[in-house]
Amino acid sequence: MSIFIGDETTTEDKLSFVDKLKGYVDLTRAHFAIVWPLLFCAGAMLAFREYSDFSWLRILHVAGIGFFGFEAGMVLNDILDREIDNIEPDDTMTKYWRPFKKRPIPEGIVSINEAIILFCVFIGITITLIAFLPFPNLLYVYGIMIYAYLVESFYNIKKRNQKFPFAQILGRTDLAIFPVAGFLCYGELNLVIVGFIAFLYPWALAHLAANDIIDIENDKAKNLKTITVLYGENGTISWIFAMSVLHGITTIVFLILGQLGYIALIGFSVGFLVVISANILLCVKKTSKARLFALPMYHGSLFIYIISMIIDSVILPSSALIPI
Numbered sequence: 001m002s003i004f005i006g007d008e009t010t011t012e013d014k015l016s017f018v019d020k021l022k023g024y025v026d027l028t029r030a031h032f033a034i035v036w037p038l039l040f041c042a043g044a045m046l047a048f049r050e051y052s053d054f055s056w057l058r059i060l061h062v063a064g065i066g067f068f069g070f071e072a073g074m075v076l077n078d079i080l081d082r083e084i085d086n087i088e089p090d091d092t093m094t095k096y097w098r099p100f101k102k103r104p105i106p107e108g109i110v111s112i113n114e115a116i117i118l119f120c121v122f123i124g125i126t127i128t129l130i131a132f133l134p135f136p137n138l139l140y141v142y143g144i145m146i147y148a149y150l151v152e153s154f155y156n157i158k159k160r161n162q163k164f165p166f167a168q169i170l171g172r173t174d175l176a177i178f179p180v181a182g183f184l185c186y187g188e189l190n191l192v193i194v195g196f197i198a199f200l201y202p203w204a205l206a207h208l209a210a211n212d213i214i215d216i217e218n219d220k221a222k223n224l225k226t227i228t229v230l231y232g233e234n235g236t237i238s239w240i241f242a243m244s245v246l247h248g249i250t251t252i253v254f255l256i257l258g259q260l261g262y263i264a265l266i267g268f269s270v271g272f273l274v275v276i277s278a279n280i281l282l283c284v285k286k287t288s289k290a291r292l293f294a295l296p297m298y299h300g301s302l303f304i305y306i307i308s309m310i311i312d313s314v315i316l317p318s319s320a321l322i323p324i
Helices: 017-028 035-051 056-080 092-097 112-131 137-158 166-171 173-184 191-214 216-221 227-257 262-284 294-315
Strands: none
Touching: 017 056, 017 112, 035 056, 035 173, 035 191, 035 294, 056 112, 056 137, 056 173, 092 191, 112 137, 137 166, 137 173, 166 173, 166 191, 173 191, 191 216, 191 227, 191 262, 191 294, 216 227, 227 262, 262 294
């Protein structure tokens, strides 16, 4: 008997425990899980540096919020796309994003009811962890959490019917404000937030368009109005290049507003070179499988940014680029 929506599969009862476990790993994209709490903690480390509130217990607390909050978003994405995820003439992106190369809900590995329960569990844990933050910081983080899930839902629904990429432009603000929520766990409202959003938002738009150009066959089959479907491959390349240039400019703004040090300057320079290299690869290669190598380059650039911010925050003020 269905609890929420109805039994949509008949194969799940025949699956072994290992198969179910693999399905949950694919549902949550668990092999990328370390990135999200690190990104969240990068924001928190900037706050700890500025307000001298660091402790290992607090950083574990913040990491838990980032992990469960982002994983809830991953599950929500699959819940919203469950009716179209079985349309897949090209499995290139599934093989990249899903370690066991399955889309668990449409393939009947994880039922829609189970996915909804998991989403609620993750949300419940996140809400509980946020409740232990100081006041008024917990209100800031709750507000960002609600906004992020709303725009994620808007993105998944609006991309099915649009003539202008409103879904992408608004939807990617969720990633841009994700580390800001980490900052606001213990930080205050200030210009660091502006710099953080300005820095990450163009990167998020470039990354999403790179994802779209690789997944173009599936998006056409699903009748999704992604950047590539709306503007073609050449238009998408131009979009990615423009967002990457803007990202380079706003990176400088963030370095100044965040009063980051030489470690961050070096790390951000290396990360931006990786972004440029990904742009070149997307221009040169013409197939989805060849262009797929650009995605780990984008993710690698983000990882470099994150680690350099964390290290820079740990060793400041001795490495300060701008006196604090």
